[in-house]
């Protein structure tokens with residue numbers, strides 16, 4: 001006799017990854033429970049809040065189908081649309097590119113993802129932190145337990161299933177940011193050089209004010225604290241700080257396997273961040289949709305859960321591979337003194353730099 005469980009699927013974490021799995025799994029008829037430690041989900045803000053528009057995503061990730069169904073960003077979640085990106089070396093003289101992006105109101109964005117997952121039929125349990133997962137049981141900190149056929153860890157870089165059942169490590173980049181009042185123009189800026197060793201700094205203008213922040217690789221920073229780098233970088237901008245936040249980005253790309261038995265990893269817990277530009281929101285949602293769809297096919301037709309890894313590779317394999325390569329090359333280059341970097345960022349290298357940031361082969365062959 002087959003074992004009885006309370007749910008088809010329990011998803012730990014209702015961020016972009018978890019809520020997208022929930023939406024597509026529930027849409028396909030699965031009985032879904034999302035458990036999240038926060039209430040409301042999405043707060044406090046931990047993000048730079050930049051995403052590519054759907055058109056830009058089609059250019060960046062050409063193998064991902066039907067973007068308009070996946071990304072239905074509502075007006076209220078868009079703080080500003082930006083048409084330009086400045087890539088800025090230490091000299092401060094930017095290389096200017098066309099780029100279609102939204103600087104989000106990330107909290108409203110994540111709330112919307114929860115709403116559409118609930119509309120599809122998913123249930124949510126908030127303010128409930130998962131302590132551990134044992135076989136088919138999810139154990140909360142308060143001792144309550146819930147069981148399911150499939151357990152998805154969308155709990156971010158330190159999700160409990162990834163932490164306890166996977167040994168592979170990701171490079172973690174600590175990140176700090178602020179929201180600042182003021183007028184910061186229209187272009188989004190990415191800064192590279194000794195101001196953010198091994199990482200990068202950003203200034204993303206919002207409807208009013210900007211989201212400004214920075215991430216570093218600790219092995220590059222010679223004992224200088226992230227706090228110090230952040231304070232130095234934000235002191236270049238004028239305005240009152242209205243919010244400060246921090247977090248961690250997994251920056252070594254996806255790990256080898258996302259599925260073990262009836263456990264699945266999605267989003268940051270699987271390393272679904274493009275290391276060459278830090279994009280994690282949309283990429284977590286690409287992974288979330290595939291996972292949700294495969295879960296339904298598994299429950300209805302017995303399709304193996306590993307199909308999720310195959311479809312991910314088909315849709316995102318090339319982009320992730322190029323992004324990892326660019327990050328590795330960047331990590332070598334960014335050990336060089338600023339004066340060399342200033343020389344390397346020029347009219348002749350402008351196209352190569354853009355290809356690296358946007359996860360394409362840098363030299364068409366490499």
Ligand SMILES: Cc1cc2nc3c(=O)[nH]c(=O)nc-3n(C[C@H](O)[C@H](O)[C@H](O)COP(=O)(O)OP(=O)(O)OC[C@H]3O[C@@H](n4cnc5c(N)ncnc54)[C@H](O)[C@@H]3O)c2cc1C
Nearest residue numbers: 013015016017037047048049050130155247267268280281
């Ligand atoms: C400072 C910062 C700036 C960033 N800027 C950008 C950016 O500008 N653009 C971009 O695309 N990406 C950015 N990212 C990356 C992006 O935020 C992540 O890649 C994205 O949020 C991943 O989604 P997720 O659903 O996997 O994880 P998360 O959004 O982290 O969601 C995980 C959820 O799981 C819950 N959770 C965790 N553990 C447990 C537990 N044990 N029990 C219950 N619930 C749990 C959490 O409460 C949370 O709601 C940034 C990240 C940081 C830290």
